[in-house]
Amino acid sequence: xxxxxxxxxxxxxxxxxxxxxxxxxxxxxxxxxxxxxxxxxxxxxxxxxxxxxxxxxxxxxxxxxxxxxxxxxxxxxxxxxxxxxxxxxxxxxxxxxxxxxxxxxxxxxxxxxxxxxxxxxxxxxxxxxxxxxxxxxxxxxxxxxxxxxxxxxxxxxxxxxxxxxxxxxxxxxxxxxxxxxxxxxxxxxxxxxxxxxxxxxxxxxxxxxxxxxxxxxxxxxxxxxxxxxxxxxxxxxxxxxxxxxxxxxxxxxxxxxxxxxxxxxxxxxxxxxxxxxxxxxxxxxx
Amino acid sequence: xxxxxxxxxxxxxxxxxxxxxxxxxxxxxxxxxxxxxxxxxxxxxxxxxxxxxxxxxxxxxxxxxxxxxxxxxxxxxxxxxxxxxxxxxxxxxxxxxxxxxxxxxxxxxxxxxxxxxxxxxxxxxxxxxxxxxxxxxxxxxxxxxxxxxxxxxxxxxxxxxxxxxxxxxxxxxxxxxxxxxxxxxxxxxxxxxxxxxxxxxxxxxxxxxxxxxxxxxxxxxxxxxxxxxxxxxxxxxxxxxxxxxxxxxxxxxxxxxxxxxxxxxxxxxxxxxxxxxxxxxxxxxxxxxxxxxxxxxxxxxxxxxxxxxxxxxxxxxxxxxxxxxxxxxxxxxx
Numbered sequence: 325x326x327x328x329x330x331x332x333x334x335x336x337x338x339x340x341x342x343x344x345x346x347x348x349x350x351x352x353x354x355x356x357x358x359x360x361x362x363x364x365x366x367x368x369x370x371x372x373x374x375x376x377x378x379x380x381x382x383x384x385x386x387x388x389x390x391x392x393x394x395x396x397x398x399x400x401x402x403x404x405x406x407x408x409x410x411x412x413x414x415x416x417x418x419x420x421x422x423x424x425x426x427x428x429x430x431x432x433x434x435x436x437x438x439x440x441x442x443x444x445x446x447x448x449x450x451x452x453x454x455x456x457x458x459x460x461x462x463x464x465x466x467x468x469x470x471x472x473x474x475x476x477x478x479x480x481x482x483x484x485x486x487x488x489x490x491x492x493x494x495x496x497x498x499x500x501x502x503x504x505x506x507x508x509x510x511x512x513x514x515x516x517x518x519x520x521x522x523x524x525x526x527x528x529x530x531x532x533x534x535x536x537x538x539x540x541x542x543x544x545x546x547x548x549x550x551x552x553x554x555x556x557x558x559x560x561x562x563x564x565x566x567x568x569x570x571x572x573x574x575x576x577x578x579x580x581x582x583x584x585x586x587x588x589x590x591x592x593x594x595x596x597x598x599x600x601x602x603x604x605x606x607x608x609x610x
Numbered sequence: 611x612x613x614x615x616x617x618x619x620x621x622x623x624x625x626x627x628x629x630x631x632x633x634x635x636x637x638x639x640x641x642x643x644x645x646x647x648x649x650x651x652x653x654x655x656x657x658x659x660x661x662x663x664x665x666x667x668x669x670x671x672x673x674x675x676x677x678x679x680x681x682x683x684x685x686x687x688x689x690x691x692x693x694x695x696x697x698x699x700x701x702x703x704x705x706x707x708x709x710x711x712x713x714x715x716x717x718x719x720x721x722x723x724x725x726x727x728x729x730x731x732x733x734x735x736x737x738x739x740x741x742x743x744x745x746x747x748x749x750x751x752x753x754x755x756x757x758x759x760x761x762x763x764x765x766x767x768x769x770x771x772x773x774x775x776x777x778x779x780x781x782x783x784x785x786x787x788x789x790x791x792x793x794x795x796x797x798x799x800x801x802x803x804x805x806x807x808x809x810x811x812x813x814x815x816x817x818x819x820x821x822x823x824x825x826x827x828x829x830x831x832x833x834x835x836x837x838x839x840x841x842x843x844x845x846x847x848x849x850x851x852x853x854x855x856x857x858x859x860x861x862x863x864x865x866x867x868x869x870x871x872x873x874x875x876x877x878x879x880x881x882x883x884x885x886x887x888x889x890x891x892x893x894x895x896x897x898x899x900x901x902x903x904x905x906x907x908x909x910x911x912x913x914x915x916x917x918x919x920x921x922x923x924x925x926x927x928x929x930x931x932x933x934x935x936x937x938x939x940x941x942x943x944x
Contacts, residue, residue, distance in 0.1 A: 441666055
């Protein structure tokens, strides 16, 4: 019983390191958020599926769609690379829901979140770190898609205003969909359920959103659905800002940037309060 | 009137999940430095009580105070004096043992250098050195539990809550946890322990609350509880079941015989202790039955459960409410 005797090396309670004075709530919130975000990011390279989610998977999809669809699809007036890449980025914003949902469900299920919540840390930092960590993780994926696209011949407008607008829209979209995902993770509770429902929801929406082919070219019974697909303005606004293309069709396609911002605000107005409320009472799993 | 010496005080504490009454009018006063054990089967409401004390869920009605601070109105203060070790060894699987401890230390407020010193001490104290740089997901269940306990002791809490600390552990790891608990108590920590093991409550706790279907059915020291169920007993174990049945047939006219066919055992109250043992032995001479064992024993907490709830501990072991996030039980990782 070596362990037992080792453990009896008890130190007097006075040996405990004194805790530094508590800083103000704002400082604590920032510090704790940072610690928790760092914890999440640190684990990415250690989880093969998460690593592949943000690296191999986007690379694979970009290559597959670019060369398989690209060889068959001809979009008038624009090269397929310039058509596809902004679309892929717009679509991947929405897929952030799944990553965020899975991470949230995993954390809550393992009791780690409860442990954090039982500590004297600001509670908002626990949920914000979840959102920020996921956004950073998705940004990695998007940066890889964009970088690969650029290397393969994607040519977006590259003035400062375009880039700033793109970055701003991407961040807005990511934050909105991540809140949606965090809520989903808390409601559905298991990573499998999030995966299942997330894909069932996002896959048809993203194929209908005009990511790979133009909405105008769809069969007449399908195009109205696609025109009002909530993901369509995300794809259309990326394309509009990056390439200057103007889509035709529904109001949300002719005003893609406004529509995208509208959807983001709507998602957040619904999901943020629900997620915070759910978080406050959380584990009251009932 | 809750004095300063009372570290945990609950008053009419009640929690409903929908229509389901998880905890029903739970009242408790825990003096500082003592070990209180909530003893009960799965679904008795132990974890729900723990979660209310740890400010993770709010009571439906009633109040709870930890070191004089209300768990709802002063939850942040409560969190700073209390440490929780939950049922499922809540650690980040993809961080190493050491990284987990450093994270906990930093979240408690230590700077980088101080956190490193605190963690080095914990690693030594809990004998974690050997697997300090292994990812937590790849260590054994016992090792994981040690890291988990260490994570709760980054600072010395006034109250340490251990929710089923030894469930799923091998006997050696259980012994380690028990020793740690005893040392903490010597250091003046008040301990709130839940367990399904009668033996554990008996070995560690100063005060035991028997919990059944959200209600405290009995409370007291182990000895008080044993005393309340009454007398010592004479247990006679037959060599086979047929023998046990013959014993029941022969002895039930003279004694109040309680048979336990699973154990091939009959149990007889023995208010006069040794004299009764002698009477039973005498009576056994008339019966041609092979006897494995005959013994006089004090009542166990098993008897207590049977006496207070009307059914043996394991009979109620079915539903698992406890307000946990994930209903599926995660067993030890060994």
